[in-house]
Amino acid sequence: MHELSIALSMMDRIREESVRHSGTVRSAHVRIGVLSGVDSEALRFAWEMARAGSELEEAELEIESVPLRVRCPVCGVTRTAEIQSIACPHCVTPEQDIVEGREMELTALEIDS
C-alpha cells in the first residue's frame, strides 16, 4: 500500500497552497483517476493516519473518482471505457488515446477565512 506516501505528498501540496490563503483548511478536494494506481478507500484510510495530530487534523478529504476516457485515433469517438477492454467497439482499433483516467491531483481547498 503506497497510499500513505500519497497522503503525505498530498499534505505537502495542501500546505503549499494554503499558505497563499490564510485560514483553516476544512476540506481538500482531489481527483483520482482509475489508472493512477491509487485506491480511493486506501487513500481515505491513509489520510486519517496522515492528518492525525497535524494542523490539517480537521481537513476532510473529498475524492472525485475519474473514470477512464479514451479517444479513438481512427474514428475520433471519445468514450468512457473499462480498463480491461480499451479497444474501440465501433471500428475495433485496439490502441486508444487516453483522455482522462491518470489524474492524481489536488483541485480545491475549502478554507475558513
Place this chain on the structure above:
Amino acid sequence: MTAQPRLVEVRSRILKENDVLARQLRERFQQAGVCVVSFVSSPGSGKTTFLEKLMAGLSARHRIAALVGDLATENDASRLGRACSQVRQITTGTICHLDAKMIAAAIEGWRLEELDFLFIENVGNLVCPSSYDLGEQMRVVLLSATEGEDKPLKYPTIFNTADVALITKMDLAAAAEFNLDEARRSILSVRPGMRILQVSAKTGEGIQETEAWVESLRAPQPKQHSDGYI
C-alpha cells in the same frame, strides 16, 4: 463574525515533486546518452534472473549499470554485480516502490556519460510502482508463466503504464499448463498494441531478441566513448 468557508480552486499534481524530479532525471539521462529501462513485476516472477542473463549478453558490447530495489537485503545487488560494472542496492525499508528521489540519491557520484544502459529493478509489487515516474525511458512489466494468465486483468494499471511486457519462465510453461494465447489476450486487452516478448533465462529463449530490442532503444547516433571507440 462567523467564518465563511470558501472554496479555493487549486490545480496541483499530488506527486508533483516526484514528477518534477523524474523529468530532471530523464533530461540528465538523455544528455548523458544513457538508456534507462525499468523493470516491474510481482515478487518472484524472475526479474533478477532475467536481468542477470540479459546483462551477461549485453555487457560484452555495452557499459551497464543497475539499480535494484528491495525492502531488505543486498542479495540482488550481489547477483547483478557479477554481470555489470556498477550496481547499487536501494533498500527501501517498508516502502513498497522506488521513487525518483531514491534513484537520484542512488546514482550520485556515477559518471552517467560513461554508461550505455542503466537498468532499474523495482521492488516486487504489481500495484504501487505504477504511480511513480522514475525518469526511465522505458518501463518493462514481467509476467511469469507460473502466474495466472489473467494477472494483467487483475492488475491492469501496471500493465497499462508499462511499455513492453515480458513473459518469463517460458521453460516452465508446459509444466504449469500456461496458456500463452490467453495471457497475450489479457495483456493486449488492458494495453492494446503492447509489445510482448517471451523469454526463459534458463534455456535462453528470447534473450537474444530482447537484447536486440534493448539495443534498438539507444539513440540512433553511435556514442563516442571516452576511451575513443565508437
